[in-house]
């Protein structure tokens with residue numbers, strides 16, 4: 519199937535995440551035909567995924583169909599499908615169903631995935647959090663663990679079901695651990711007859727010296743203390759060296775735990791390999807100042823998949839604001855090309871870092887201006903709700919939050935798929 523036959527140049531955008539969607543929207547008035555290809559039918563607000571995994575929000579609260587978002591943008595066609603290969607020279611992308619899409623310009627914005635640092639066999643026992651499927655699978659595992667413990671008569675087995683470990687002390691790990699501890703200590707209170715959910719062991723394991731390593735040290739320390747107040751055991755400085763169905767190994771100790779969650783590493787989308795250019799150690803594509811690829815000027819890369827350096831040589835972080843800024847920059851670069859002009863170099867505007875710690879606290883680093891505790895939580899909430907796509911989502915999320923805040927309850931405590939076989943379901947890769 520050819521897509522280069524129309525009168526206007528054809529831009530193929532692979533990935534409807536923050537980079538791809540923001541680029542597409544910024545090109546609404548450009549003389550282009552755009553195809554936005556994604557293997558999911560929705561745009562996902564990943565920063566709130568942990569809320570779906572911990573039953574605070576439902577899937578549609580944090581995701582919206584790409585077709586709906588772009589319904590009024592006449593120069594875009596949304597296509598559901600998975601790109602499996604790119605031939606940048608022939609200007610073609612191949613899809614999993616065998617279809618071939620031609621393009622004049624390509625924006626590759628397929629993001630990142632979990633990385634287990636060469637231990638891919640851990641994935642079955644320690645699922646990561648990247649998609650809505652992952653979040654719903656994790657929600658099921660977490661809720662089922664308490665059910666299994668309740669039904670269990672062997673004390674050791676029961677303790678293993680009530681032992682939870684989150685590997686990785688970045689924002690996602692901290693957010694998951696804090697929320698899980700609150701669920702165990704407050705949400706589930708009085709609901710079980712044979713176990714005390716508050717006795718659950720929630721452990722956050724970070725191989726580096728401190729949690730929230732991208733924050734100033736003082737805020738890391740505040741986050742650690744807040745986690746400990748919530749009942750989270752924080753282990754730093756020792757890496758996990760093994761994970762299996764029964765638990766994990768930390769240093770010399772083997773810890774029995776039926777639920778281990780992976781929040782430690784990300785690797786760039788494997789699609790980058792098919793560009794045929796040298797990649798960095800994380801598999802990301804080094805780009806030129808205008809975010810195009812060297813010697814492939816019609817190919818742009820943006821978001822988590824792009825290896826971009828700041829003026830001081832440090833890498834632009836893999837965060838949503840950076841992906842949006844890159845997406846908008848690619849749009850400007852393509853518009854400049856169409857006019858025969860040259861785009862300005864990309865410059866990342868870093869507004870700071872935010873992370874929540876349970877229901878009552880957060881840490882906010884706005885470079886020189888730091889907030890923590892409840893005030894930081896309100897700031898975090900405002901920022902996240904403001905950036906959600908769609909009025910309905912914002913309203914629902916705010917109401918859910920208000921309810922959770924006053925009642926400790928979590929609106930989406932539904933176990934999908936019934937009781938299952940007695941084992942945790944294997945996760946998707």
Ligand SMILES: Cc1cc2nc3c(=O)[nH]c(=O)nc-3n(C[C@H](O)[C@H](O)[C@H](O)COP(=O)(O)OP(=O)(O)OC[C@H]3O[C@@H](n4cnc5c(N)ncnc54)[C@H](O)[C@@H]3O)c2cc1C
Pocket residue numbers: 532533534535536537538555556557558560561562564565566567568599600601602627628629630647648689690787789820821822823836837838839841872
């Ligand atoms: C759990 C979690 C929490 C996070 N929390 C925060 C936070 O609090 N603050 C923050 O700023 N950032 C956060 N991030 C990081 C932020 O979400 C990413 O930096 C951002 O999503 C990157 O945008 P992107 O467009 O590059 O990729 P993504 O948003 O990941 O989008 C990539 C898109 O490409 C599609 N895709 C992938 N491969 C293919 C293929 N082969 N064919 C077709 N489509 C494909 C995917 O379906 C997806 O829609 C978090 C990330 C995660 C996973």
